[in-house]
Amino acid sequence: MNPKELIPVGIGAFVLLVLLYKAVVITKQKEAFLVERLGKFNSIRRAGFSLIIPFIDRIAYKQDLRINELTVDIETITKDKVSVHISVAVQYYIKDSPESIKNSAYELSNFRQQIRSYVFDEIRAEVPKKELDQVFENKEDIEKAVKTGLSDAIEQYGFIIQNALVVDIDPDPSVKDAMNRINAATRDKIAAEEEGEAAKIRKIKAAEAEAESKRLQGQGIADQRNAIIMGFEESISAFGKNTDIDQKEIMNFVILTQYYDTLREMSRDNPNVIFMPHSPEGNKFTTEMMAAELAAEQLKKSNETARGEE
Numbered sequence: 001m002n003p004k005e006l007i008p009v010g011i012g013a014f015v016l017l018v019l020l021y022k023a024v025v026i027t028k029q030k031e032a033f034l035v036e037r038l039g040k041f042n043s044i045r046r047a048g049f050s051l052i053i054p055f056i057d058r059i060a061y062k063q064d065l066r067i068n069e070l071t072v073d074i075e076t077i078t079k080d081k082v083s084v085h086i087s088v089a090v091q092y093y094i095k096d097s098p099e100s101i102k103n104s105a106y107e108l109s110n111f112r113q114q115i116r117s118y119v120f121d122e123i124r125a126e127v128p129k130k131e132l133d134q135v136f137e138n139k140e141d142i143e144k145a146v147k148t149g150l151s152d153a154i155e156q157y158g159f160i161i162q163n164a165l166v167v168d169i170d171p172d173p174s175v176k177d178a179m180n181r182i183n184a185a186t187r188d189k190i191a192a193e194e195e196g197e198a199a200k201i202r203k204i205k206a207a208e209a210e211a212e213s214k215r216l217q218g219q220g221i222a223d224q225r226n227a228i229i230m231g232f233e234e235s236i237s238a239f240g241k242n243t244d245i246d247q248k249e250i251m252n253f254v255i256l257t258q259y260y261d262t263l264r265e266m267s268r269d270n271p272n273v274i275f276m277p278h279s280p281e282g283n284k285f286t287t288e289m290m291a292a293e294l295a296a297e298q299l300k301k302s303n304e305t306a307r308g309e310e
Contacts, residue, residue, distance in 0.1 A: 022054035032094075032101050034061040041106070044098055061105040067093045067162060070112055072119040080131040082175050087168035088119050088146060092154070092161050100158030107157045115150065119164070122149040132171060139166045 025045050027033050033045040037057050045052075045059075052059075070090045077083055092115070094104045108114055126145045127135060135142070146164035154161060171179070 019054045023051045025050045025052055025059065030065045032063045032065060033059045034063065034102065034105050036060040041102065044101055063094055063101055063105060065094055065096055065101075067091055070115055071167075072116050074120055074123045076124050076127045078130060078132045078135055079128055082132045083172045084127070084132065084135065085168070085170040086123055086127065086142075086166060087170075088123065088143075089163075089165045089167050090115055090119060090146075090150065090161065091163040091165070092159050095155075095158050095160050097158075102158070103156075104158035111157075111159070115154070118150050118153050119146055122146045132175070136169055139169065142166050 025033060025035075026049055027045050027047045029047045031047065034041065035043045035045060035052055035057050037053070041060075042057060068091070070092070072088045072090060074086050074088065075083065076086065094101060104111070122145055123142065126142050130138065130141075143164050143166050146166075147161055150161045150164060170176075
């Protein structure tokens, strides 16, 4: 074939390829293409392969049918005159129906900006009704108000509002510092109260332990004295049965023995020097004890004589 004859064939093939390229439409999953014919809405192409008329039809809009999120930042003021920054995340999607897809493309010129306007309006109507603490405590009320207001205004255009989440509430830095100081002071007060209560409990327990210790100590001393008295009784009874010694003499002997035992205990492991009156010939303590016993015996006899004369 003559090379000159190949030129028209090549041009025809190129034109055919261009027309084919322009005619083929491949739509991804969860997307919808809006096709216009000579400037007028013609059809909606779903996921998959389709054809359009080149240069007559055109893809005017590509609508994403997935859930999208738009973050809106707002500065407003609370009921107690505190400036606060609020960040709201609006989650939305286009209802999967031909009418909704068409309305979402043709009814709103700038959907994202219009959502921001609606959120601004709802937040600035709701937050000034609440004090700062209530804004933090009842943010669900704000979310509900924003979602309800947006749904009523937007759903007629094919958009569904899934959630309107208050993701951040940030007061003025000076207010935040004041709140932190109040919180710290409250916690310090609670800590002081708890420490005071703990100290009180420790003192009470220490006093109870000391009282119990003294009670047991007194009981021990009493038991010790009872044991000593019982030992004296047994010793005196044993001496009286086995000898002809008078009980007074036995008592004096026991007291003298205790006296020497006491001296021995005082000198054991004691580095200090203790001076006590004592003589080899006798002991003044024993003499005084014997004199006291004699006086007591004489007083007893005098009382018995007086009762006999009466």
